Amino acid sequence: MSENLIEVRGLTKKYGDFLAVDGIDFIVQKSESFGLLGPNGAGKSTTMRIIAATSQRTSGEVSVLGKDPEIQGPQIRAHLGVVPQQDNLDTQLTVTENLYIYGRYFGLSKKFINSKISDLLEFAQLEEKRDTKVEALSGGMKRRLTIARSLVSEPDILILDEPTTGLDPQARHILWDRLFRLKEDGITLLLTTHYMDEAEQLCDRLIVMDKGRIMAEGNPAALIKKYSTKEVLEVRFGSNRNAVMAPAMRELCERIEVLPDRILLYTENAETVLENIVAAGHHPNTSLVRRTSLEDVFLRLTGRSLIE
Amino acid sequence: MSAVEKKRPVPRFGALYVLEARMKSMLKFLWVISAIAILNPVLYLVSIGLGVGTLITNNIGPNGIDGVSYLVFIAPALLATSAIQGAMDEVIFPTLDGFKWARIFYGINSTPQTGSTIAAGVFLTAMVRTTLSVLAYSGILYLFGAMDSPHSYLAIPIAIFAGASFGAVMLAFASHVNNEDMFFTIVGRFLIGPMFLFSGTFYPLNTLPIGLQFFGWISPLWHATELGRFATYGHHISTTMVIVHVIFLLTMLVLGLIIAFRQYTKRLAK
Numbered sequence: 001m002s003e004n005l006i007e008v009r010g011l012t013k014k015y016g017d018f019l020a021v022d023g024i025d026f027i028v029q030k031s032e033s034f035g036l037l038g039p040n041g042a043g044k045s046t047t048m049r050i051i052a053a054t055s056q057r058t059s060g061e062v063s064v065l066g067k068d069p070e071i072q073g074p075q076i077r078a079h080l081g082v083v084p085q086q087d088n089l090d091t092q093l094t095v096t097e098n099l100y101i102y103g104r105y106f107g108l109s110k111k112f113i114n115s116k117i118s119d120l121l122e123f124a125q126l127e128e129k130r131d132t133k134v135e136a137l138s139g140g141m142k143r144r145l146t147i148a149r150s151l152v153s154e155p156d157i158l159i160l161d162e163p164t165t166g167l168d169p170q171a172r173h174i175l176w177d178r179l180f181r182l183k184e185d186g187i188t189l190l191l192t193t194h195y196m197d198e199a200e201q202l203c204d205r206l207i208v209m210d211k212g213r214i215m216a217e218g219n220p221a222a223l224i225k226k227y228s229t230k231e232v233l234e235v236r237f238g239s240n241r242n243a244v245m246a247p248a249m250r251e252l253c254e255r256i257e258v259l260p261d262r263i264l265l266y267t268e269n270a271e272t273v274l275e276n277i278v279a280a281g282h283h284p285n286t287s288l289v290r291r292t293s294l295e296d297v298f299l300r301l302t303g304r305s306l307i308e
Numbered sequence: 309m310s311a312v313e314k315k316r317p318v319p320r321f322g323a324l325y326v327l328e329a330r331m332k333s334m335l336k337f338l339w340v341i342s343a344i345a346i347l348n349p350v351l352y353l354v355s356i357g358l359g360v361g362t363l364i365t366n367n368i369g370p371n372g373i374d375g376v377s378y379l380v381f382i383a384p385a386l387l388a389t390s391a392i393q394g395a396m397d398e399v400i401f402p403t404l405d406g407f408k409w410a411r412i413f414y415g416i417n418s419t420p421q422t423g424s425t426i427a428a429g430v431f432l433t434a435m436v437r438t439t440l441s442v443l444a445y446s447g448i449l450y451l452f453g454a455m456d457s458p459h460s461y462l463a464i465p466i467a468i469f470a471g472a473s474f475g476a477v478m479l480a481f482a483s484h485v486n487n488e489d490m491f492f493t494i495v496g497r498f499l500i501g502p503m504f505l506f507s508g509t510f511y512p513l514n515t516l517p518i519g520l521q522f523f524g525w526i527s528p529l530w531h532a533t534e535l536g537r538f539a540t541y542g543h544h545i546s547t548t549m550v551i552v553h554v555i556f557l558l559t560m561l562v563l564g565l566i567i568a569f570r571q572y573t574k575r576l577a578k
Contacts, residue, residue, distance in 0.1 A: 052418060054414075054417055054418060054576065054577065055577055055578070056577055073422070074318040074322075074420040074421070074422060075318055075420070077418060077419055077420050078316040078317065078318050078419075078420040079316055080418070082418035084414060084415070084418070086411060086414075088410060088411040088412050088413075088414045088415035089410070089412070089415065090329070090333060090410065090412050090415075091410050092333050092336050093332060093333060093336070097332060101325075101328070101329035101332060102415070102419065104325045104328055104329060105319075105322075105325050105326070105329070105416055105419035105420070105421050106316065106319065106419050106420060107317070107318070107319025107320075107322070107325060107420065149415075150418075153316065153419070
């Protein structure tokens with residue numbers, strides 16, 4: 001049986017004259033992993049803060065766990081785990097102390113928190129750092145601690161705002177592995193990201209946001225199928241020749257996108273297209289065959305790339 | 309997991325949990341705080357209490373000011389000063405750290421805690437430190453013979469009251485700060501410095517020209533000092549003035565807290 005943990009209808013948020021969120025609707029069900037994908041400034045974090053009951057909406061309806069975050073903020077927050085975009089750990093305290101005091105903010109008993117700490121340290125792979133001051137931790141460790149901290153109250157919904165932004169690839173993969181374990185445990189995840197690979201790995205369903213609006217909604221595979229072809233051929237002719245070559249490329253496939261540094265050719269079979277390009281007497285400097293990703297979906301929907 | 313734990317009610321008296329966490333942070337600075345709490349009074353007592361005190365005693369006799377010795381005269385003022393300084397440090401730094409430096413308040417606000425409970429927790433922590441500092445200070449004053457009057461212990465709650473009033477106002481002030489460099493300049497040079505010089509701390513305020521006495525009237529330190537002198541050795545002031553002093557400090561306390569609670573809530577919701 002499905003249960004809607006989050007319902008958002010006609011949500012808007014204005015900062016002065018600036019419309020950060022422009023009338024969005026979505027529903028997140030229990031045990032679902034739901035993503036908000038979009039570039040910086042798309043309104044993802046604003047939406048998250050409203051759902052997390054730390055920012056007030058301008059208009060629309062929001063229900064989290066059946067409650068209105070504007071009226072029952074503390075009651076909702078008691079059931080959420082929040083991982084903010086910017087770490088806000090208490091850097092003067094140790095790893096263990098941070099977990100402990102965070103649990104106390106929820107009013108949890110010392111006994112309950114202490115019984116959870118070793119599991120959380122193991123989850124965050126920070127057992128050896130348990131008595132280290134937070135200011136001495138690496139960026140990846142701080143992120144893992146922030147995630148562990150958000151789990152101390154055994155939340156019904158875990159909200160993650162750009163969880164891996166600013167981390168090196170290895171730290172990102174460790175974090176994805178941790179988040180994937182949570183997903184397998186059935187926790188409801190709501191996350192924002194501007195990395196399409198992150199969204200593809202972690203989200204059952206997502207919305208693509210741009211300029212405060214929802215551009216598309218669905219599961220990653222379905223979105224790719226709906227808005228793009230199976231494969232992409234990327235060719236580079238040199239930055240001053242890409243535009244000149246574009247008309248010729250358009251003849252050879254279903255759809256193209258001309259970017260400043262390369263041309264993307266959308267097709268069901270990229271190898272064949274590449275052979276045809278060469279057969280037609282064109283010689284790109286480099287070429288790359290790959291599967292389409294959410295990045296291509298985003299490009300199709302907005303005409304812009306996710307990371308600019 | 310038990311069903312009871314999973315209910316997750318919003319904790320009552322949330323500020324006490326913030327107090328608990330703040331105490332943990334504060335204890336990391338125990339040595340610094342203790343050093344300030346002990347060295348400050350010793351330096352003041354040796355330099356001004358004994359130095360200036362001897363000068364005064366030699367010139368106008370042992371009970372020359374207000375009918376008591378110079379040390380007894382300045383004791384309530386020194387205690388209130390220490391309370392005000394302790395309270396100020398313990399509201400300003402955590403507030404800037406919470407909103408700006410480490411942004412820890414945003415993390416706390418993601419739990420059932422609110423702007424008001426966080427502000428209250430910071431304020432309560434400052435009051436714990438203020439109380440401990442005042443107790444340490446009064447112990448040292450006692451050793452120097454500055455607590456000789458029969459009711460000198462009354463200077464302790466009065467000093468804590470002054471710390472609370474000024475702490476509440478600084479809590480409100482600090483919660484509005486975006487540019488801390490300018491803030492520290494204003495507070496240090498134009499607020500704290502003049503306040504200690506023009507609050508009748510080291511000499512009776514009425515020895516100043518009337519134009520300068522105005523600075524004392526708006527200073528919480530002066531109001532607390534007058535109350536302290538009245539309570540400890542019977543410094544002559546009218547009942548009306550006693551009420552005025554209490555109302556002045558109480559108003560600072562209440563207004564400061566109301567503004568601070570509102571601004572904490574507002575700033576966290578941004």
